[in-house]
Amino acid sequence: MTTTVAMLAALALLMGTWVATAQRAAALDPFTGYLMAHFSAEFTGGEQIFLAHSTDGLNWTDLNNGDPVVVSTVGTRGVRDPAIVRSPQGDKYWIIATDLRIASGTSWPDASERGSKSLVVWESTNLVDWSEPRLVDVAGSIPGAGDAWAPEAIYDPATGDYVVYWATNAPLNGVTKHRIYYSRTSDFRTFTPAQLYIDRPGGQGIIDTQIVESPTSVGGFRYYRASADGQITIEASNSILGTWTTIGNLSHMGITNGTGGGNVVEGPMWMPSNDGTSWTLWLDQFATGGGYMPIRSSNLGSTQNFQTVSPYNLGGTLKRHGSIMQITAAERSRVVARWGSTAVSRIQSYNFQDRYVRHTNFDVRIDPNVSPAQDGQWRIVPGLAGTGTVSFQSVNFPDHYLRHDNFDFVLARYDGTSTFRSDASFKAVAGLASSSWTSYQSYNYPDRYIRHWGYELRLDPITDATGRADATFRTVG
Template sequence: MLKKNFFYAACLLLLGGCKAGKEVYMFTSFREPANEGLRLLYSKDAYHWKELNGVFLKPEVGSKIMRDPSIAQGPDGTYHLVWTSAWRGDNGFGYASSKDLVHWSEQQFIPVMKNEKDVVNVWAPELFYDDAQKQFVIVWASTIPFRFPKGVEEENNNHRLYYTTTKDFKIFSDTKLFFDPGFSAIDAVIVKEKKDQYIQVLKDNTRPNRNLKVAFANNALGPYSSASQPFTGNFIEGPSVVKKGDEWLIYFDVYQEKIYGAMKTKDFKTFTDITKEVSVPEGHKHGTIFMAKEKLVKQLEKRRK
């Protein structure tokens, strides 16, 4: 008993009560022309972001570019990364994993649209860990000419959202249609708002809209409600969503103005523009926000100086 009490006291003194280390927010990133690879931002408050120096993973698969890098952490602590590997021509996306965001597994090309010989592109794969089903969901946008009513978009730009699931990134479910909102849509992000309440934030890619909307479901895979009215202005892309206290922050690329904007919401129905309250490094492009131990971020800072 004395030994146990001594160990407990030592924990309190040396490790702050043996509690898990403090977490900070991290943001995956890339810079145009997208041939350098993965960059990372970090923040202690989810509002003000700093960039970690250097490139953490150089793309080697597909067309050897990296756009729209998306990270999700598995139950075992492994970080899984997927990314767009080409503007057009590829029938899949890139994948790699890491325990520390510095040392990465061998990169793989995941040909999720290999059975669609006419597919034009595979854009912005987005990872979501579905804790209810204990699997990863990967959603992306593809154009398959003449598959859907054309609307205002050209056949080679008429996107819909598709998905696959996996538990181990070795075996993937058959590719299926994820969401057809009745218009060309890209850049879909899934978040779990509460038990049995899932939100999809997506981009209406039709001209002249190109703005962000939301849809709701009781299951990560849907079916989702009709898309809402837009909650942003036009010429927006690349939404990234993070929970901060009892509010959700939605970051997005205001690409014509070459700035990052942000909205906050508690219910995904009423939104407040907080663009003037946030700061994002110049040149940052479409990524996802995730949590990491502060200790890890400090290690990354030291490695890149």
């Protein structure tokens, strides 16, 4: 009887695991492309979140015309080393990143010894509408912690939550250096206390680590990780927090993280192929400023299996330490529809032709000699409310759009609501004062149009010649 009960319990557990796995597998359509999240460099606007997409994993197209897609308004107001994460069901996404802005004048010693101990987190349900950024203090409980850098996350099917891991510079056993710590979370809001994950011998630090899964255990293991620890070291394990076996490094290819010279790289970034036959490891050639380079293997059981890959094209922006996520056709369609290439335009007034629509302190008006110039630059994109409309996306605040609020115009961050979509969408029609120009009719108040009044933008009914002139515009480069 005891044996029978045990067998039934084991069968139930097996069936439950199979059902959960089947549900996860069925939740996602086949992967047909790739999405890269990255930062660019230490210049104004360069330490934010950029996205690029690819169909073959080698030739990349910048989204949002190479400008940031989301920006940090918390902590240091700069972010680096983004990791993009999808839930197993494909119904939620997160971006986690280092809270660090070197462009503000912060020195590297200050950043590593007295820097932010928090990560910046965004979340989304559709990969295009992102929450406000929030800070999560992951390293504050580590004695003497100086920073929290280069976060990554991987779903752990054994526990049904995520292992988030990052580098912190802290003293331990008389040695202060960067080690990898980890925490668990199910929602990227509440995290378990930080625990030590990877510590190299002696004074050797480690900052960049990224794990990739091999579902069919090609090479003998389920998980492989690449770490920048003087070399680019490849290790393997059958569980994320279990014992890891060293496979080797890339020194035989003339690639290191500084120990022994050669091509000095950092930020290893895994990309499983969509056909399941190979893994590409992208390496950031930061020492020469060359951006990422790819090497590829069809069997991660030996580092001797890696080969260089060419040709490849990274697009128009410098791509620094990030991550790559496989995406479905539907996911790619959404990100391209939102952030595909769109020209930057200025919006010129018909009756005050030296003035252009601009935002200032998130108010919207027409002004001459707009400074800084990006305050008067817009991307006219497919309307948030749907077919036949347009929306005006800010160039220097790419998650903000022109919208009316009580018939006054503001520049506001897109909150994903239907009210916002309606308030930020307009129908482009022949200009009310000149048919060769354009007027913009409100989507949700079709008897009203965008016009200026006292140089401030409003949404009004148009009843006379002055109103028709005030409500007429054209786009220029």
